Amino acid sequence: MKKAAIILGALICAASTxxxxxxxxxxxxxxxxxxxxxxxxxxxxxxxxxxxFDVSDPEYDWSQTESKKIKVELxxxxxxxxxxxxxxxxxxIAELPIDIEEGSEFMFGxxxxxxxxxxxxxxxIIFDYEDARNYKALAIYKKQFDYFVVKDGTVSSVKxxxxxxxxxxxxIVMTRENGKxxxxxxxxxxxxxxxxxxxxxxxxxxxxxxxxxxxPCFYMHNADREETEQSTTD
Numbered sequence: 001m002k003k004a005a006i007i008l009g010a011l012i013c014a015a016s017t018x019x020x021x022x023x024x025x026x027x028x029x030x031x032x033x034x035x036x037x038x039x040x041x042x043x044x045x046x047x048x049x050x051x052x053f054d055v056s057d058p059e060y061d062w063s064q065t066e067s068k069k070i071k072v073e074l075x076x077x078x079x080x081x082x083x084x085x086x087x088x089x090x091x092x093i094a095e096l097p098i099d100i101e102e103g104s105e106f107m108f109g110x111x112x113x114x115x116x117x118x119x120x121x122x123x124x125i126i127f128d129y130e131d132a133r134n135y136k137a138l139a140i141y142k143k144q145f146d147y148f149v150v151k152d153g154t155v156s157s158v159k160x161x162x163x164x165x166x167x168x169x170x171x172i173v174m175t176r177e178n179g180k181x182x183x184x185x186x187x188x189x190x191x192x193x194x195x196x197x198x199x200x201x202x203x204x205x206x207x208x209x210x211x212x213x214x215x216p217c218f219y220m221h222n223a224d225r226e227e228t229e230q231s232t233t234d
Contacts, residue, residue, distance in 0.1 A: 055079045062094045078216035086210045093204030100198045105223040109173030110205045112213045117142040121209030125172050129202035
């Protein structure tokens, strides 16, 4: 697909269970005092300390960069991703303690705030990132999504479809449960895929097009790990 090829070309160069029945209807954060003025959807109910994480947490080393064309910088409100060209791509990645072993169930997501999208400008998440020539991503445009895979520098658009959204806050979440990967945008299901191979625990976010976005937080959850810990405690 042409749109995916544009995004990936730039990057190369430079069915839910109860565990994931999240409510995205309210504004919350890891530190409610520090993030009280941000527009961040709720994840997981009243106590989100084990699901929502501030990008400024030093335990998670989100990549930053700066050039004439792009800039990714950690500020007091979160990570700022800026692309200064119409076809530019700014992205950030981090190795996260998410259990990606076969059969494990997990969730990963980000909130991006600020930009207005169209049929050329997009934003999304990156996962299974090995290097700039091998990874998977989900791109969100104004009216559609595009899930694509890059292998050895070759871009393959796997699935596309329509999306509905309002405003300029985008919470994109992926969950793997029962052998399937489900993607949601602002708590609305986009698509569900089977047999999605994930062998790298590098996850991230990106913007494509001339714009700026704020990434104040990210989400992660290891269902199997928490269930095992609870069983051991009991």
